[in-house]
Structures are given as structure tokens and as C-alpha cells.
Amino acid sequence: MQEWANQLCESRQFGSKMTDSKYFTTTKKGEIFELKAELNSDKKEKKKEAVKKVIASMTVGKDVSALFPDVVNCMQTDNLELKKLVYLYLMNYAKSQPDMAIMAVNTFVKDCEDPNPLIRALAVRTMGCIRVDKITEYLCEPLRKCLKDEDPYVRKTAAVCVAKLHDINAQLVEDQGFLDTLKDLISDSNPMVVANAVAALSEIAESHPNSNLMDLNPQTINKLLTALNECTEWGQIFILDCLANYTPRDDRESQSICERVTPRLSHANSAVVLSAVKVLMKFMEMLPKDLDYYGTLLKKLAPPLVTLLSAEPELQYVALRNINLIVQRRPEILKHEMKVFFVKYNDPIYVKLEKLDIMIRLASQANIAQVLAELKEYATEVDVDFVRKAVRAIGRCAIKVEQSAERCVSTLLDLIQTKVNYVVQEAIVVIKDIFRKYPNKYESVIATLCENLDSLDEPEARAAMIWIVGEYAERIDNADELLESFLEGFHDESTQVQLQLLTAIVKLFLKKPTETQELVQQVLSLATQDSDNPDLRDRGYIYWRLLSTDPVAAKEVVLAEKPLISEETDLIEPTLLEELICHIGTLASVYHKPPSAFVEGSRGVQHKRLPGSTGLGESLESPDTGSAAGGSDAPPAVIPSQGDLLGDLLNLDLTPPATTGPPPPPTSGMQLGAMDLLGGGLDSLLGGDLGGSSAMGAGFGAAPAASPASFSAPVSGGLDDLFDLGGGVGMPMGAYNPPKTVWLPAMKGKGLEISGTFARRAGIIQMEMTLINKAMSVMTDFAIQFNRNSFGIAPAGPLQVLTPLSPNQTIEVALPLNTVGPVMKMDPLNNLQVAVKNNIDVFYFSCQYPISVLFVEDGKMERQVFLATWKDIPNDNESQFQIKDCHLNSDAASSKLQGSNIFTIAKRTVDGQDMLYQSMKLTNSIWVLAELRVQAGNPTYTISLKCRAPEVSQCVFQTYEAVLKN
């Protein structure tokens, strides 16, 4: 930097003497020394020039902090420019020289009393920028005066200063009562003061999400709306953003606010326009749709949004991201404006991609011809990313607008003819989706697709092509040859392609069994023996067993009719969309993520919700419904940050599941583990006249023996029985099971909500869950895994969600558990970290199971053994707890506890106090001994627990408490 500056100086030494670049002109040696001399010069002019040189050095990042005392000495001056320059310097270096900065305090305090309001304001402004604790102490008094200054210019500067001070020392601001003064300023007569007070309060409120700083009521709203008309453009943004947080009492108030905000749509500042759009979009929700004004408002929103698109590309980008949200919420606003989203060839790429996305969202039967013509044009552009997205867009059009499907397909075929490699690949991927949406309609194009088989080098395109071949195997004469050609390089393919190839060949086999046994055998052995990908291996085994046990079932499963894919793709979840609409114009709207997902620091950002329509004249009960609705949003449970452990959770394959994956076949009913299970199944499929069938049967039989252990273990033990209980039938003994709690809220689970509880039924631990699909699309391919945990709890079988979970559907699942999994101590002890996968993503949550599910049925200890053990366990291991407010007598308690496998061995009564001696045994054979003291008439129980592993005591106590109180 030094060198650069010197070079700059040298090159500018001649010529531009009249400009500031002369301040860089210093000799290489003793620069600081020279400046020091100049700063201490008697001549005013020389002093000022020296300060300018110092500032110039500072701006280019040179360290001139050594001159601190000399510069501060120049502060006592009547020359405003010199004063400002010194202030500039001070702000930059006070932090590194706090002791020196104190020297400046007196001048500041004096300047705050200056008759010139400009100087008063400047002083208070500068003081606030000096982030040194010692100085801020001296700031309070001058600031208090300035907040009540007669000159509004000073007041508005002071308002911002409160925010600065709050940033440095929040406690001080609260103690000094500045917040209240700031709130009073909202009622100031000067609109600029109001705007700055709002801005300062909003900034402070952001770091205190729950403090009720912005107490919005109709009176303050009215003041804000008045100030809105008169303050600067920046002030308007602050005020509008603040208004957006208000929830009107009824639709009339809502309408009147909208009416007063609408003129802002004609502002030249695009940020004002977008903030106004936010307020209108939010308050519109409350207006009845049959109101004339509602229609007027809709019409008024379109032109300003369109105008934003004629601005600079950066503005366009932000506008487009927001328009993307708006068209999802209210497509009617821009439905006639398709043309403004047409791409100009010299738009920056980030604008092009956004425009394309919105074009698809607006595509309808009315304008599809135009859109398709445009998309075809884009597909011949230079930019590869853009071309790809354009080709995909054609596919999305076909799926969205049924009438256009035929035209889309022919357009895609035209594009395939260009033979441009990436165009062809994208086209094939989208044609696969079109086949999914309109089965048995466009299969005539398959021949053309097959011609391009060799040019496909991307996994997604290869997988798509393989899917097509498998799906329509009966119509493609050489399907087996085509698939065989892919099989050659099986190991080099990506998982996506491997899985697809496996399924496709099985399909082919089921359709043309006679010619393809070798092929299917080959792929099954490749998948099960040579692959180390568990997904692939498991799918291989499943097919293998299906084919060998029940070929008819195999046919039903593999060739099942697939659900149609949904019409609209890439839609944002409705709940998220509502929240984002409340955040129009903010970073959240640019990222399409809720602010809680990325705003720095976990300060608990409140979720915002759109207000509901209240109907005509009907007012809401409580004025703060908005915040109440926000509050009810329970904070999502987050897995404790044991980051490195998470890896263990994830043996689940993270690659996006292939769209064609059949629902997980029901493995529970199968008898496993024996060679002969692979018996005659194939023969029945192939028919008796097949010479090689017995040989093949043998071939099939050989493989699974290699790794049967992993498979048979989880399925052992009466799964069928379990399912009868799955619906939540209570045990006759009445074991207490805690009610279901929400483990994974829909916000975190991309629409999947999981609530659940644990229970022990007939000696089997069960995890009972309710899965609710709150998303827009169907969920399939559920799977579950646990992290290692204290008692080795693990799923005893796969997660049985057999049918796809359609939107808004709820399903109850009972997952049997065993305790033979890997063990690792957790904190708290009964913590369980769970990963659930579906076709959308993998989700993590953690939950706690009551330790009572681990109490085994044979936990009753012999009396003698109990006595001996009690004595044997050192007293250090004894822990005592109290259970309050329990109104059971000892016998009732005893029988209640027995339901949870806590057995009473003996009972003694001493002085009206019942002593129950109890025992229980955990699945890992840890015994817990208990002494429960119940005093008649006293609702407080005392319990002493003794155990060789005292860590469990706390959990056991919790169980006691839960059981006895419910």
C-alpha cells in the first residue's frame, strides 16, 4: 500500500497541482515526522493542509495513528472545515488511542452548546461515532440536551445518536431513559425527526426482538402516515417498513392505510416503491375480495412493479426476486405483463435467469404461444447456463399448460436436432418429466431420443434416458441392448445412474422375462456384491428377493402405476411464502429464506404472518393478533451442536432419489435368511419350458448368503403383531406414555411435520409418530436412522410409510425399536438424535424418550437380593428427590408404577409413613433400586434411588414424576 501510494504520488507530482492528489505528495523518508511538524505549525493554513494530508493517507489505509495528539490539538478552532476534518480523524482512531481521545471530550461538550445548530449537531454526531466507553459516559448529558434541542436538525441527529450509543452500550441507553425520549420523538412536529426516530427505534428493536419498543397503535400510525408525506425518501422507507409491522384492527383501517400509502408507488426511489408494495401486499389480505377498492388496488400495483424493471440491472435483480414472490401469492397482478419479462440479450446473467423463472410462473394458455417462441429463441443463445434453463423452462411449460404440451414436445425435438450437446441432454431430462405427466401420449419420440444415446455424458441425462428405456421397454425393440451398453461401465456411473439402471433392467425383465435373465442377474450381482453404496445394495436385495419369492408381487410393485407429477414446480411453501411476503424488499426476499435462517446471530427473529381477512366491519378481539400468531410459532427444536456426531447419523444416501423409485416394498412379511426361499419363484414367472431355470435359481441363491446378517437382524421378532398395536391401543396395564410432542416442525422439515412419543407395548419399545405433510407435493421414500445413543436404541425395522404421503395427509406410524444398536453416552442421557429422510431432503431432530420404555418386564428383584444389593451399593450412589403435589395413596402409586415395569417388592409402614421398596431393570441389565416414602395426607413424596450407574437416577426420577402425576 505504501509503495502504491508513493508511486501514485510520483506519477502525480507534476501537473495536477490544484487537486487533492497533492496530499499524497510526501517524500519517502520521515513522512510522519514532517506531518507532525506541519500540524504544530503556527500558520492556520499550513495546519489545515497538514490535516488534509493526514486524512488522505488515512483513506488509502495508511496508519497515521501516531499523529493522534497533534491532530487533536487542531480541534480547538473556529474553522468549520478544519473541525470536520479533525472529527473525521478522531472517529477513525479514537478506538486505538482511548486515553488520548479523552482529551477531545471537553471540546465536544463545549461544541454541544454552540449557538450554531450545525456545530451542535456535528458534535453530538461525532461523539456517538467514537466507540470508546470512557467517552460515551460523557456523551449522555449533551445527548439528553440535544434530544430536546429547539432546532429539529439537532434533534434528528440526536435520534440517530441514541441508536449508535445503544450499539456500544445498550444498558446505558436503557438506564438513562433515552428509549422513552426516542419514543416521544415519534410524535415530533418535524417529519424528519419522526423518520429518524423510527429508524433508530427499528434498529434497536432488531437486537431486542421481544421488547415492545415500537408500540404501534392507531394514534402513532396516524402520526407516521402524516410524516410519511413530508419526509425525505429515506425517511419514507423507514416509516413504510415500520408500518408493515402493524396489524390493523379491521378492514376499514386497513383500507384507509392502503389509501394513504398508495401515492408512494409513484416515487422515483425504487426502495420507497418496494416498501410501499410490501405494506399494500400485507394489508390487502384483510380486505374483502368483493370490495371495489380491492380491485383498484390490484390494478395500481402492476405499473410500479413493471417500472422497476426498466431500472439498472442491480435494481432489476432485487425487483425480480420480489416479483417472483408476488406472482406466486397474487398471480393476477402481473398476468398481462408477460412481455416485460422477455429477456434482452445483453441483460446480465443473473437478471436473465430470474426473468425466465417468472415467465414460467406467468405462463398460461393465453400466452403460451408467445412464451414458447421466446424460449426457443433463448435456447440458441451463447450462455450455457441460460440455455439449459431455457430448455428446462420449455418442459415446465408443457407440464403446467396441458394444451401446450404437444407444441413443447415438438419444440424440444427441434432442439434435439441441433445436436448441441448440452441442449440435447437438458431436453431429454425434461422429456422424461413430460412422460411422467402425460403417460402414453408422446412415446413416438422415443426413437429420436435413442439416436442421441451416445452423446449423453451427464448423470442426470443418462439416468433420464435409462428411465425412459426401462419404462417403455416393451416398445423399444433393442431395449436390452441399450441397457446392456450402459451396464458395461456400471462402476464408473454415478449412484443416480446405477440406481436407475438397476430399476430399469428389473422392469425390462418383468416385461420381457425370456430374453433378459442374464442381464438382470448381472445387474443384481453388480448392485449387491460389488457396490459399497448401501442404497444400491438394499434396492438390489429387495428386487432380488421380490423376484425370487413372489414375481407377481414384484410386478405389482415395480410396474405399479406411478402418481402423476405435480403441475407447478419450484413453488415456495405457503407458510414460507406468507412470511416472505411480509419481508418484501428485504434480504430475506432476495434469498427466499426466512430471516431466521440467515440473519446474523440467533436473536430469535419473530416470524411474521399475513393478517387474515376479518370480513366486513368485524373487528378482531385482540389488537395484537399479529404478534400472538407470531408467538404461537414454537421455536423449532434444534439438535444440540454436536456437529461431529451428525456424520454418524447419515449413512443415508444424500443423492436426490430418482423419480422412478418404487415405494419401498413391504419386507416385513417376508421370511428371510434361508437359501431355499429363493426357490421356485422364478420358474413360475418364466414358465416351465425354460431349460436353464434351475441353474438360474441356484445362481440367484448364491448371492444373498454373503450378507444376510444385516438384513435379517432388524426384521426379527414379530413385526406383524406390532402393527396391530401401531394405532395406539392402550396396554391393559395402563402404562403411562407421554403425549405426542412436535419433534420436527413443518418450517424445518420443508413441510413435513413429525410429532411423536415413545411407548413400551408388550415388551417392545415403540416410537409412535404422526407424520403430516404440510407441503404442496407428495412425499415418498421415507427412511429413518438414529444416532448412537446411551442405550443403543435402534430401529428394529424400516419406517413403514407404504403409500406416498399426499399434501395435507396425516399418517400414524409405529416404529419398533430394539436396543442392540451402537452405544454412546448422550447428554442428557435419554437424548436421541434422529434423521428422517424422504424424497425431498434429510431432516434432523432430537427428542428425549422416557427411560421407562427401557424398563424390562422381569425387573422384579428377589427380596433377599434387594436387601443385599441395597447394602452393597455405596451410599455415594444414592440420590434423593421429592415429588410434589401427588395425591395418590401408596397402593395406587404402586399399581400405577407397576404398569411401567417398576415393581414393588416390599412395603413397610412406619409412623403413618408408607415405605415402598421397588426395583426396575434397564434393557442393558442395569438395576435401579428405589425407596418411595409416602406420608398420608402429605402430597410430597420422597424418593431415594440407588444404582450402580448413578447417572440414570435423574432420568428415573423424571419417569416417577411423570407416571405418578398422570
Add this chain to the structure above:
Amino acid sequence: MIHSLFLINASGDIFLEKHWKSVVSRSVCDYFFEAQERATEPENVPPVIPTPHHYLISVLRHRIYFVAVIQSEVPPLFVIEFLHRVVDTFQDYFGVCTEAAIKDNVVVVYELLEEMLDNGFPLATESNILKELIKPPTILRTMVNTITGSTNVGEQLPTGQLSVVPWRRTGVKYTNNEAYFDVVEEIDAIIDKSGSTITAEIQGVIDACVKLTGMPDLTLSFMNPRLLDDVSFHPCVRFKRWEAERILSFIPPDGNFRLLSYHVSSQNLVAIPVYVKHNITFREGSSQGRFDLTLGPKQTMGKAVESVLVSSQLPRGVLNANLNPSQGAYTFDPVTKLLTWDVGKINPQKLPNLKGTMNLQAGASKPDENPTINIQFKIQQMAISGLKVNRLDMYGEKYKPFKGIKYMTKAGKFQVRT
């Protein structure tokens, strides 16, 4: 609010930094440089870049990146608008907004930035107010200052800051009172191969240069105000009056300002002033392509089309072009493949034409992309939308001002696909 500002030049040097709160290390710009590296063209750097602790919001103007650093949730448009205001202010003060100009005036720049933002909140962004606070550097003033020791910082509180008309200073005096209005329309259009219009829209502005003594109150009315249904006003315009009577009523700022910008959407019929006949073809197997382009006027109401400039990005495979213009001169840059033809004025009697051959690399296959033709032009004395000012009246002052209205139509993004 806005935390810091970095100015970065085309070669990736940070040549100025300004912090309004605590100092943010320069290293935060590394994320910007990463994004810059990924972008193929300088203008493709995304405007919003997230980093672990900050967000970088940038605009590219005059080949300088203005990178704002923010830490909390701030409306990105707010930041972008502010950065534009910074650029405009620099341009206003120094005539140009270049790295050299900024470095030459580094102290003024610093003073300006300090005045424009306080703790990240915009303070004074109106050029009128800023100019009262910090006088723009002129050679004359700098000389006078050096001799007399006076400064270029205003001593007084700028009057506009707090008045009801913050955009106008008091005590304005002129010997010649004049008010000029320029109606400038830019036409954005996409024309397809066959010459039909895919989309066309007009971005219009009315720029004013008002030098009037005292506190004049102006009204401006139009012959056909119905054209203006999508407008953005300077804050001085009384919105209520416009809503009710479709008349612009305002107390103007002093000097140059943009009174109004408007947008005539593609739904209205937009006249297209020029047409292009083109024939750009490549044959399979041949290493030559044909190029033939003719321009002609259309719907210009008899006005001449001037300053015509045609440019087109030819396919990558084109090595060079041998063309023959009937007028003007053309250049072809073999590196960027950009063909530009400076046509000048279109003579309706003898239409300008550019014809010849393009040579492809030997053995190269026929290019698959079709070049798009970009056209720039100007038409004086006409607003293509048909907007016409009816009259301009002044109230509140006694003198009689000179008034003038000028119309002009320009091409904005005017693209012809081939």
C-alpha cells in the same frame, strides 16, 4: 444500516474505503473478488453476495464497483439506491466519476460520504443541500481558497434541510430567469426475425433546468395526459393535484433535476421508428457467410433519424468480415467479435446498407447462434409516444421567465433478432 463502503477498480484494487460504524476489515472484499472471478463478464457479478458475517451489495458504474457492507437486515434496494446517489453526487461534483477523479478529490469525497450517511442512516443526499454544505471544487475556487485561506465548507446550516420544500434553497437570484424542459424518450424493443415487434416499451423522462428567482410555483399541463398512467415524480410534485386534474404543480428545485419519469407499457401500441432488413447466413460446409443489412425509417412523422449506430455480436467462429458500407464506417473486432457500424443519418431516398462476406475458421462447423443486432439512434423534435406539453405557467413571482420545451427520442435497448 450501511456499515462500510469500498470502491474497487476494474483491476480489483480497493482504492477507497469508508466506515460509518466500526471498521470492517478489507478482507471482507475477498468474497466479492471470488464472485468477480466466477463471473464471465464484469457486469455479471451478482449484486447481493452473502458472507459469513456480512452482506455485500454492489453496483458497477463507470467501471468502478461500489461495494457496500451491511451486517443486519437492510432493504437491498435502499442500499443500491443510495450507492446510485453516491455515484450521481460524484459525477455532479467532479464532472466525471472515475478512479482518477475520486483520487484527485479524495478529501472532498470523504467529506461528502461523511455528510451523506450518519451511522449508516442517510443524512443529506439532495445535491442542492450537499452543495451548500460542501462547495464543489472548481479551479477558480481552489485558487481563491489558497490565496484567501477560506474554505469550501459552508458555515451555515443549509436552509433546505428543514423547510417544507427541502429541495429548494432560499434567496435564489438570477438576472435571466429561465425554465427549460427536455422530454426525452427511450424506446426499448425486441424485433423478431420477420420484423414484427415482440415487445416495445417507452421509458420517458422530463428533465428540467430551472433558473428562477425567488419561490416560483409552476404548473405544467399536457395535451394528452392520459398517456401517463405509470409515473414517478420528483418529491416536489403535488401528487393530489395530479390525481385530480392531471396537472403537474410544483415548486421546482434550483438548477437541474428530473421532474418526472414515466413508462409507456407494451400494452399500448408503440411506434417503431426504424426498420432493419437483414440477411446473415452461413452455409453448411462453406467457410464463408453472407452479411447484408439495410436500415430504413418508419413511423418518424417526417423527422430525420440521426446518430445511428449498429452493433452486433457475430458468432464466435467468425474470423473476419469484408463488408462494404454505403455510408459511414464499420469496424470489426476479431477478438470480441463485435461488429459496429457508425451509420450517421438515415437518408430516406438512399437507404444505408452494409453488405459483404464473413470468413469462418477453416473447417469450423456452421455456428448455431444467431447474432442479435443492437441499434442506437436519435430523433430530434419528437417524442415517440406522442406526449405533448400544453402549457407552462408560473405563479408566485412577478417577472416573466423564458420558457422552452425540447423533445427527443432515443433508442434504449433496441434489439433486432436474426
